[in-house]
Amino acid sequence: MIKTKLILTIISGIALVFTHTSAFGFAKGADVGWLSEMEYYGTEFYNDAGEEQDVLQILKDHGMDSIRLRVWVNPEAGWNSVDDVIAKAIRAKNAGMRIMIDFHYSDSWADPAKQFKPAAWETYDIDGLMSAVWWHTYDALNAIKNAGITPEWVQVGNETNNGMLWEEGKATNSMQNFAWLINSGHDAAKEVFPNAQVIVHLANCHDNANFRWIFDGITQHGAKYDVIGASAYPTNAAPTAWQTINNQCLANMNDMVSRYNKDVMITEVGAPWDDENAPAIIADMISKVRQVEGGRGLGIFYWEPQASNWNGYTLGAWDPNTGRPTQALDMFLESSSTYPSNRIQSRQSNKCIDVNGAKTANGEDVLQWTCHNNANQQWSFEPVENGYFQIKANHSGLCLDIYAHSTENGGNIVQWSCSGNYNQQFFKEDMGDGYYRLRSRLSDKCIDVNAGGTSNGDSIIQWTCHSNWNQQWKDN
Template structure:
C-alpha cells in the first residue's frame, strides 16, 4: 500500500496541476488526454474489474487519473432498453470523475441507442412529434441532463450536440438533406448548453476524420445557419478513415477555416487480434494498418501517431485526443445491443485494459501525451 501511495502522489500531481482552480476555463487550457468510459457503469454492475499491470485492483476512474488522463467522455441516450447511458448513470459516473479531478465531456446522441453516420434513429418517445415539438424536445432533454449534472456538482466542461452527425440527426427531420431543420435542432441543443452549463464548450462532431470535403460541407452549412459552436470533434479510426496525412490535412484546414480548437474525440486500435468473449471482433486483422501490428506496442504507437497529428495543428488549435472505449472489456452481458443481454462486445480488443483486466501500456501513453 505504501508503494501505491507514492505512485498516487507522483502521477496524480500533474493532472491536478492542470486543473488549477477547477473552473471550466482553466480546465480547458491543457491538451486533452481523454478516455470515453460510457460502458463503465454497466461493466461494473455486471462484475467487471480493472487492475494495474501488477494485478492491484482499483477504481478504474482513479486508474485513469493516476495514469495522467485528464478528461472522460460519456454518451447520453434518452431511454435505452437496458437502462444504462441514461441521465442517472451519466450523472453518477460524471460525479465520480469530477471527484477525481477529471474534466467531463458529455455526448448527446438524441436516440435510445447508437447514433452514427449510418443511423440516427429518434427516441421512441419522440417518434410522433412534429418538428416544433422535436426542437423543444432536444432543448428540454439537453437541459434536463445538464441540470441534473449541475445539481450533482458535476457540470461538464464540454458538451457534444449530436454524435457523428455526418448524415444529420433525428431522421428524417434533421437528415443531411434537410439542413435548415438540422441547424435548428442543433441550435436548440446548443442553447440548452448555454443556459444550463454556460462555462462549457459546445462541440459538433463528425466521423471520417480524414474526409475534408465532408467536414467543409457540414461546418459551412451549420455556420451559415448560425449554429453556435466552440469546438470541432472528429472520429478517426485509422483502419477506416484514411491515412494519418489525410487526418493532418483535414484538421489543419478546419482549424484555420473555422477558427476553433479541434479534437480527435474518438480513436482506437487493437492490442491483440485475438477474441476475448466469443463474439467476433470489429477489427480482427493482425496488422490493421501497415507498420502498426495488433499488439500492445502497436496500440501505443498508433496512439502516439494520432496525437502527434493533433499536436501539429497550427496555432495551438490541436486540442486533444480521446480513446474510445477505454473500459469496454469482455464482460458478459455488456454487449453491443442494449436490448439483448446476450449480445457480445466486438470492441474488447481495443480497450485500454487487456483480457486479464490489467492496463495496457497505451494507457500510460495516453496519460503522458
C-alpha cells in the same frame, strides 16, 4: 425519465510550438460510458502491477485527466440514462477529472449509419423536435448541475456525418433543419452552463470532404457551436495505411481551424487492443492533435479503453487475458519511457545497432554488434509527424542522428541530443517478411551497414536506398 449522454472531453492545448490560452491544458481522456454496466456484471480492473484498482485511478495514472459520458433519452435497460450518467460523473469529479457530456438524442447508439429518433419523439415534426432537443438538453444538464457537476464541454449529437434525428434532421434532406437542431442543443446547454464549450462531432477525421460539406452547410444556416469534434479509428480505414489516415486527419483538423476559425479535438480514438502498431497509432494521433496550427487542437479521448472485448468490441486498450492496460494506454503519458523499446537487428549480419561502448555523450558512433540485452542496443521509435519517427537510445536518451546534417552517401550515424531536426527523423518502409528500411527525412537515404559488413564494429552510415539486406532491419 430523461436519458442523457455524457462525454467527458478534455480540451485545451499546448502544441509543439504554439500555445493555446486554456486554463486547464491539453485534455487527455477516455469515454467510459460502459463502465457502470461492466462493473454491474462483475468486470474487475487491474493496474500494471496486477492489483485490482478503480479504473478511473488507473486511467489517471496513465496520464488521463478527463472523462466523456454518453446520454441516451430513454434507454431500454437504463444504462446511459441521465441518472446513470450522473453516478459516473460524480465518480469522475471525485477523482479530480474534467467532464464532457455527449448527447446522442436517441434511445440507443447514434452514429453515421443510424440517427434514430427516440420512441417518444417519433411523431414530432421539426418544431416538435427542436423543442424536445432543447428540453431534453436543459433538463439533463440541470439535473447534472444539481448533482454538483460542471461539465466543460457539451456535445450536441454524436457522429452526425449526415445530421441527426432522421428524417427531419437528416442533412441531405434539410441542412437548415440540422442547423436548427444544433442551435436548440447549443442554446439549452448555454442556459445551464454558459461557460461550457459546445461541440459538433463527426466521424472519420480523415474525410475532409464530409467535414467541409457539413460545416459549410451548417455555417451557412447559422449554426452555433464552439468546437469541431472528430472520431479517429485509423485501422478501420484499411487497407489504407494508418500513417496515411493520421496524416489526413491532421490536414483536416488544420483545414477546420483555418476555414471556420474553430478549435478542434479528437473526441474518440481507438485501435485494436492486440495490434502491435496500436501504441504507435495512439502516440502518433496524440502528437497530431498537439501539432494543430495555433495550438488549437484541444485534446484527445480514447473511446472505451477499459472495454476488453466487452460486447465484442476489440478496439479498447485493455488486455482481456490479464485484465490490465495495454501499452497503447501508456502513450497518454507522453514520456520516452512509455514507448516500446526493441533492438534493431540487421538482416545481413544478424547483429544489432549499438552505441559504441555504451557511451552517453553527443557524437558517439553508432555501429553494429552482436545482439545483447544492454540498454545501448534498446531503441524506442517515437512518432513525430507524417509517419516519421525519432529513434531514441534507452541508455543515453539521445537520438539516432545523421552527423552534421549530411546528405551525402557515407554520412556517419551517431547519437545526439534529440531535436526536431530532419536529420533525426526516419520513415519505416516495409520490405516484407517483417523487415523494414529506415529512410532519412533529411537526405532521403537509408540507414546502411557500411559495405555490407558482417563484423562487430562495422559502421552504420547512410546510403542511397536499395533492396540489399544490409539496409533491412527488424525489431527484435
